[in-house]
Amino acid sequence: MALPEEATVYLRIWTRQPCVACGAVFHYVRRFTVQRRDMMFNATVESVSAEYRQHAAQFSEACPCPQCGYVQPDMIGLARSARHFTVNFAGLAFLLAAIIATGIGVMPRFIGCTVSGGIPLLALLLQLLIAMRNPNRNLKANQGNAGNRRAADSIRVEDAGRAYTNPLIGVSSLSLAAASGLYLLSAACLFLPALGSWPVWIGQIPGLALFLFAGSRFANLAYALSERALPHQILEVDAIVITDDSVPPDFASQPASVV
DSSP states (O other): OOOOTTOEEEEEEEEEEEOTTTOOEEEEEEEEEEEGGGSOTTOOHHHHHHHHHHHHHHOOOOOOOTTTOOOOHHHHHHHHHHHHHHHHHHHHHHHHHHHHHHHTTSSOHHHHHHHHHHHHHHHHHHHHHHHHOOTTSOHHHHHHHHHHHHHTTSEEEEEOOOOOOOOOOSOOHHHHHHHHHHHHHHHHHHHGGGGSSSOTHHHHHHHHHHHHHHHHHHHHHHHGGGGGSOOOEEEEEEEEEESSSOOOGGGSOOOOOOO
C-alpha cells in the first residue's frame, strides 16, 4: 500500500566496516529522514527502504574506527570528491559569466581577461585546501568522536583488530602538482588575450577546457582513494513511518561528520 500524504519515513541503517589501519571490524548506524514529497507517488515503506539500502551499499559515510580513530579511505575520498566537484561547478559558473560579460562588452577586455584568469587561480587554492585536509591528522580526537557515538549506541565493535599501522593512503604530490598545472595553464590562456589584439575566444576556449579538466582531475584523484578501502556491508535496515510531527528517539539525528 502506498504511503499517505502526511507520512515521513525514518530509516536507520547499520553498516559493517572493517578498518584498513588496524583490522578492527565495527558497525555504525546511518539515519535518514524522508519526507513524503521526496518519494514516488506510489512509494511504500519497502520501496523506500530498498532505495536507501542500495544508496548505503554504494556510498559510505564518514565514521572513525572506534579502536584506532582512522577514517577509512572511501569515506574520505567520496566526501573530498564531492567538494572538488562543487568548487569546479561554482568556478565554471563564474567563469562563464565573466567570459560572456567580456564577449558582449559589459566588461572591458583587460578587466574581463584578468577576472577570467583569476578564477582558475582561486579555484586552485580551494582545491588544494580540500586535497590537503587530512581527517586522520588527529587520531585521538577521532577516537573521542567514535567513543561518544559508541556510548550513544551508534557504533558497535565486532572485532578489536590488531595494533594500529599507518596505511599511508593518500594522493601523491606529483599527481597534485600535475592537476595544479592544468589550472595554471587555464589561467594563462584566459589572461593572455588581455596583452594582445587577437580575439579573446582564442584563449577562452582552451582556458575553459583546461579548467574543466583540472577540476575533474582533482575529483578523480580523491575518488580513487575509495578503491583502497576494505568493502563495507549493509547489515540491517529499520524503518518507521510517522504521520504526525513526532520523531522516534533512535531515528532523530544524524551524527556529525569528521571529514
